[in-house]
Amino acid sequence: MAEFDYDVLVIGAGPGGYVAAIRAAQLGLKTACAESRETLGGTCLNVGCIPSKALLHASELYEEAAGGALAKLGVRIDKMSLDLDTMQGQRKDAVKGLTGGIGFLFKKNKVDWLKGLASFTGANTVEVAGKAVTAKNIVIATGSSVMPLPGVEVDNRKGLIVDSTGALELEKVPDHLVVIGGGVIGLELGSVWRRLGAKVTVVEYLDQILPGMDGEVRKEANKIFKKQGFEYRLGTKVTGAQAGKKGVTLTVEPAAGGEAETIEADVVLVSIGRRPNTEGLGLDKIGLELNGRGQIETDHDFATKVPGVWAIGDVIPGPMLAHKAEDEGIAVAENIAGLTGIVNHDVIPSVVYTSPEIAGVGLTEEAAKERGAVKVGKFPMLANSRAKTNHEPDGFVKVIADAETDKVLGVWIIASVAGTMIAQAAQAMEFGASSEDIAYTCHAHPTHSEAIKEAAMAVTGKPIHM
Ligand code: FAD
Numbered sequence: 001m002a003e004f005d006y007d008v009l010v011i012g013a014g015p016g017g018y019v020a021a022i023r024a025a026q027l028g029l030k031t032a033c034a035e036s037r038e039t040l041g042g043t044c045l046n047v048g049c050i051p052s053k054a055l056l057h058a059s060e061l062y063e064e065a066a067g068g069a070l071a072k073l074g075v076r077i078d079k080m081s082l083d084l085d086t087m088q089g090q091r092k093d094a095v096k097g098l099t100g101g102i103g104f105l106f107k108k109n110k111v112d113w114l115k116g117l118a119s120f121t122g123a124n125t126v127e128v129a130g131k132a133v134t135a136k137n138i139v140i141a142t143g144s145s146v147m148p149l150p151g152v153e154v155d156n157r158k159g160l161i162v163d164s165t166g167a168l169e170l171e172k173v174p175d176h177l178v179v180i181g182g183g184v185i186g187l188e189l190g191s192v193w194r195r196l197g198a199k200v201t202v203v204e205y206l207d208q209i210l211p212g213m214d215g216e217v218r219k220e221a222n223k224i225f226k227k228q229g230f231e232y233r234l235g236t237k238v239t240g241a242q243a244g245k246k247g248v249t250l251t252v253e254p255a256a257g258g259e260a261e262t263i264e265a266d267v268v269l270v271s272i273g274r275r276p277n278t279e280g281l282g283l284d285k286i287g288l289e290l291n292g293r294g295q296i297e298t299d300h301d302f303a304t305k306v307p308g309v310w311a312i313g314d315v316i317p318g319p320m321l322a323h324k325a326e327d328e329g330i331a332v333a334e335n336i337a338g339l340t341g342i343v344n345h346d347v348i349p350s351v352v353y354t355s356p357e358i359a360g361v362g363l364t365e366e367a368a369k370e371r372g373a374v375k376v377g378k379f380p381m382l383a384n385s386r387a388k389t390n391h392e393p394d395g396f397v398k399v400i401a402d403a404e405t406d407k408v409l410g411v412w413i414i415a416s417v418a419g420t421m422i423a424q425a426a427q428a429m430e431f432g433a434s435s436e437d438i439a440y441t442c443h444a445h446p447t448h449s450e451a452i453k454e455a456a457m458a459v460t461g462k463p464i465h466m
């Protein structure tokens, strides 16, 4: 009889966990995945990446029709209206299709889904739904959940003070949506409801939105969103919220201290970040401690300090992104199987799926300058033939290269399809490209991607179309 029930047991079936489980099974390891949700796919497929993009796509089309952008192209829709039920229905269909797809992949790859909450009882044993399961290797992929804000209590069922999950499920367009936190969730979900008719006010603690992104990109994004109708209260903190029958009264004051005032909202979205899920996991039973940010630390192989216990995704340090979790899932399975699984954390793209999209990979200009001299090339989307033809003039591409070696250190893009464009920058950086390598790569015409080539040309001062 085998010493353990499984070679690999993964806790959590988000993009990190389900990918790790499938890869482990593909490599011939007997694998199970414990997941307490009713459906597989984790935050990303159930209440994150996928449903938010379903609403972003639909609301963008609605705004193009309602705001007259389609009419300018000669596409007249004389009678149009918002059918929010149908829009929400297609969001649910997208989630159902994709989460069901993971179930199919588990069956195909012979991954056992253990339904229920898993908790360690020993380094090689967890209890799932009252049953002890043993495994030679256990991968913690429990993800993250919404960071609470003291004094502002989320209640998604009431739909007045909501988190991202509640904001995806609103049954009616609020007249005034106040978003606490000008980060990725606030701007994406704020965009959805603004496009559908809400007035949206963003209350941000810092003096600029989108912390962590390139400074120039943050400023430009701020300008573009303001033009779209977003209102900002920067350098402002929320100190309390009172939910009444019909709305919410928020108390705010300057972040630096000062006089308090109130803001009336129909709905308040709390989006001030996420924190790792480790509660109830029984980490104390295996002597695994958390770092100061509540995360599980690992080495480059994603092994924790406890032999046989590994961790990946939002629960470990690094950006909380689905593709980072997925790549770590593949790498950890390969390391468990005795292969060499590596993730290059210096080249992880990030995308904000607003309109225009905002994307970046590598260092910001500020961070690059701290390390040494840099050369920067910029090219505006206004001068890109495809963007101009498509009436998408906003944004630019910025390429940051080492002043001495010309190696590309970072690329930042604001453009309608920045999320698609950033892939080539990530690939170039993964291959150690110089800005000259990009500048001398033939790009198809007319494409938005030509702006990356021209920005790379601008690093040494010679774009053609500027
Ligand atoms: P998760 O996806 O959080 O999955 C963890 C799973 O573990 C959950 O299903 C949970 O139920 C389960 N679990 C936890 N504890 C236990 C336990 N003890 N036993 C059993 N099961 C357990 N990222 C992007 O890259 N692109 C995007 O466009 C994007 N959009 C987002 C939009 C929103 C609104 C949100 C909230 C997030 C978004 N993200 C996006 C972030 C992305 O969802 C996460 O980075 C990603 O899901 C992390 O994957 P994970 O596998 O680490 O964890």
Ligand code: NAI
Pocket (backbone or CB within 6 Å): 149, 180, 181, 182, 183, 184, 185, 186, 188, 203, 204, 205, 206, 209, 210, 211, 236, 237, 238, 270, 271, 272, 273, 274, 319, 320, 321, 350, 351, 352, 353
């Ligand atoms: P975030 O970290 O992106 O932004 C939070 C914002 O809230 C920051 O600007 C911060 O300064 C501000 N803030 C913090 N405390 C505050 C307070 N008390 N009052 C006012 N403002 C305050 O976090 P967000 O938007 O909640 O998203 C969580 C994570 O989910 C993201 O960091 C990202 O990793 C992931 N995500 C990724 C998406 C994507 O890749 N497109 C989309 C949505 C989420």
